[in-house]
Amino acid sequence: xxxxxxxxxxxxxxxxxxxxxxxxxxxxxxxxxxxxxxxxxxxxxxxxxxxxxxxxxxxxxxxxxxxxxxxxxxxxxxxxxxxxxxxxxxxxxxxxxxxxxxxxxxxxxxxxxxxxxxxxxxxxxxxxxxxxxxxxxxxxxxxxxxxxxxxxxxxxxxxxxxxxxxxxxxxxxxxxxxxxxxxxxxxxxxxx
Numbered sequence: 001x002x003x004x005x006x007x008x009x010x011x012x013x014x015x016x017x018x019x020x021x022x023x024x025x026x027x028x029x030x031x032x033x034x035x036x037x038x039x040x041x042x043x044x045x046x047x048x049x050x051x052x053x054x055x056x057x058x059x060x061x062x063x064x065x066x067x068x069x070x071x072x073x074x075x076x077x078x079x080x081x082x083x084x085x086x087x088x089x090x091x092x093x094x095x096x097x098x099x100x101x102x103x104x105x106x107x108x109x110x111x112x113x114x115x116x117x118x119x120x121x122x123x124x125x126x127x128x129x130x131x132x133x134x135x136x137x138x139x140x141x142x143x144x145x146x147x148x149x150x151x152x153x154x155x156x157x158x159x160x161x162x163x164x165x166x167x168x169x170x171x172x173x174x175x176x177x178x179x180x181x182x183x184x185x186x187x188x189x190x191x192x
Contacts, residue, residue: 004085004133004186007123010101011091012138014078014110015068017158023064027056040139040160065093066100071156073175075109081182082111090126090135092142094119124149134185136178143169152185154178 008014018034020042025032028046039045043053057064078087093101095117105112116126124145127135136154137143140161143153147168154172155161165171172178 002084002086004182004189005088005131006081006085006134006136006182007088007090007127007130007132008078008112008136009091009123009138009142010089010093011065011068012158013136013156014070014074016071017138017156017160019068020064023060024056027060035159037159038162040141045160061097062100065097066104068104070108070110071175073179077175077179079109079111080179082113085133085182085186086130087112088130088132089115090123090130091115091117092119092121092123092139093117124151127151133189134182154181 018037021032021034021037024030024042024046028048030046032046037045043050046053081087089105089112091101098117101115101117105115118126121139121142122145123135123142127146127149132151134152134154135146136156137146138156138158138161140155140163143155143161144166147153147166151168153169155165155169157171157173170181172181
């Protein structure tokens with residue numbers, strides 16, 4: 001039996017948070033930079049109606065999600081964590097991306113126990129169902145929802161989530177830091 005139940009978002013959390021910028025700039029004939037991405041909702045960043053952005057996304061989502069680059073140290077950290085903890089990927093992706101997501105994780109040698117594609121940004125119920133010990137996320141609103149329900153959240157720093165945090169959210173800057181914090185929390189839980 002493994003120790004902690006670690007829930008992890010995918011896009012912007014294990015992947016580079018601005019992976020979509022190249023596709024979006026090309027499609028919409030723009031030249032946005034990472035520094036200009038100060039909102040989570042991409043249609044707001046590029047200044048188009050959500051419907052227009054969703055048409056673009058539906059057309060290119062399989063290509064975008066199969067070509068994303070991993071954040072540094074993701075593979076090695078998750079591999080070490082998965083030796084003694086359960087790893088659950090909990091993503092807002094819809095089920096049409098199930099196969100491409102499984103293949104992406106496999107091709108990038110990411111160890112995990114289960115994958116949940118919710119089709120919604122609301123993750124609280126799944127976190128409760130999984131008895132989540134800690135949730136790793138990049139979406140500020142998701143982090144607030146989860147933390148307000150009592151979950152400990154590690155929020156990976158991005159330009160679009162630099163807002164005030166509460167006592168259940170820890171801002172982190174890389175996966176090595178995540179590894180150290182999870183080990184510390186695990187050791188604290190064992191001492192109790």
